[in-house]
Amino acid sequence: MCSPQESGMTALSARMLTRSRSLRPGARPRGCGEEPAPLRRGEAAAEARKSHSPVKRARKAQRLHVSYEGSDSEKGEGAEPLKVPVWEPQDWQQQLVNIRAMRNKKDAPVDHLGVEHCYDSSAPPKVRRYQVLLSLMLSSQTKDQVTAGAMQRLRARGLTVDSILQTDDATLGKLIYPVGFWRIKVKYIKQTSAILQQRYGGDIPASVAELVALPGVGPKMAHLAMAVAWGSVSGIAVDTHVHRIANRLRWTKKATKSPEETRVALEEWLPRELWHEINGLLVGFGQQTCLPVRPRCQACLNQALCPAAQGL
Numbered sequence: 001m002c003s004p005q006e007s008g009m010t011a012l013s014a015r016m017l018t019r020s021r022s023l024r025p026g027a028r029p030r031g032c033g034e035e036p037a038p039l040r041r042g043e044a045a046a047e048a049r050k051s052h053s054p055v056k057r058a059r060k061a062q063r064l065h066v067s068y069e070g071s072d073s074e075k076g077e078g079a080e081p082l083k084v085p086v087w088e089p090q091d092w093q094q095q096l097v098n099i100r101a102m103r104n105k106k107d108a109p110v111d112h113l114g115v116e117h118c119y120d121s122s123a124p125p126k127v128r129r130y131q132v133l134l135s136l137m138l139s140s141q142t143k144d145q146v147t148a149g150a151m152q153r154l155r156a157r158g159l160t161v162d163s164i165l166q167t168d169d170a171t172l173g174k175l176i177y178p179v180g181f182w183r184i185k186v187k188y189i190k191q192t193s194a195i196l197q198q199r200y201g202g203d204i205p206a207s208v209a210e211l212v213a214l215p216g217v218g219p220k221m222a223h224l225a226m227a228v229a230w231g232s233v234s235g236i237a238v239d240t241h242v243h244r245i246a247n248r249l250r251w252t253k254k255a256t257k258s259p260e261e262t263r264v265a266l267e268e269w270l271p272r273e274l275w276h277e278i279n280g281l282l283v284g285f286g287q288q289t290c291l292p293v294r295p296r297c298q299a300c301l302n303q304a305l306c307p308a309a310q311g312l
């Protein structure tokens with residue numbers, strides 16, 4: 001059983017506000033990792049999105065003629081980096097403070113059964129990283145409790161790339177059942193494990209691009225794997241909870257239709273130092289208060305600030 005002791009790799013209407021943001025390129029993301037130390041820092045796969053590139057922002061700034069931009073002649077060496085106004089949702093900082101307050105007990109399923117709690121902390125680093133990736137693959141369309149149970153059964157037999165490759169599909173299916181889409185996950189786990197053995201020496205790749213190229217691994221899993229397994233924040237991990245809540249709170253400039261679209265919209269304005277926190281915070285909030293159906297708005301500290309509260 002995944003125990004708390006095994007946790008380790010861890011770790012703000014329509015009105016337009018402006019916030020100055022540095023354009024200094026090459027800023028590194030804040031890492032997170034194993035407590036007390038991450039598995040391994042470095043190789044932070046900062047996925048510099050094209051829309052976030054300094055070149056594009058500079059062009060945008062030129063079009064906007066931001067009032068505080070100085071002319072080239074006014075800029076000397078050591079001048080402040082170019083700044084542009086960034087759209088932010090109204091009241092997001094207070095909404096975030098309220099969500100943190102509602103989540104201060106850390107007693108949602110994700111807090112004790114999430115990916116950071118399902119690997120064997122005594123295993124060698126690359127085995128831990130493999131277990132992190134496997135638990136993420138199992139977790140899609142699956143409750144945390146079910147994922148944790150499957151991980152417990154897998155770990156009881158020794159969960160490594162080799163052990164999975166030596167397990168026949170029928171047995172693997174029985175071990176991971178009843179995780180969502182367990183049949184196709186058996187296939188993806190086998191395929192991904194074979195690739196990891198052949199190309200990565202049994203370890204998992206350390207970039208989002210390589211992770212999403214693995215069968216059954218999507219963007220949310222890749223960003224969580226980068227954070228939990230490699231201690232590197234590469235992007236916001238957006239699942240169905242984060243997607244739903246971001247839209248209810250109007251944290252996206254316009255309504256988004258998919259978690260990936262929501263990720264892009266959030267990364268355009270949410271300060272990078274909050275990227276790692278936001279997943280666990282909103283997932284637990286979505287599990288306990290902002291439920292998919294009949295959200296508990298009467299008990300929500302954001303009721304007066306939530307654009308969606310009246311319509312639900």
Ligand code: SF4
Pocket residue numbers: 248249289290291295296297298300301302303304306307308309312
């Ligand atoms: S008021 Fe209701 S819909 Fe809005 S964030 Fe709170 S629980 Fe969710």
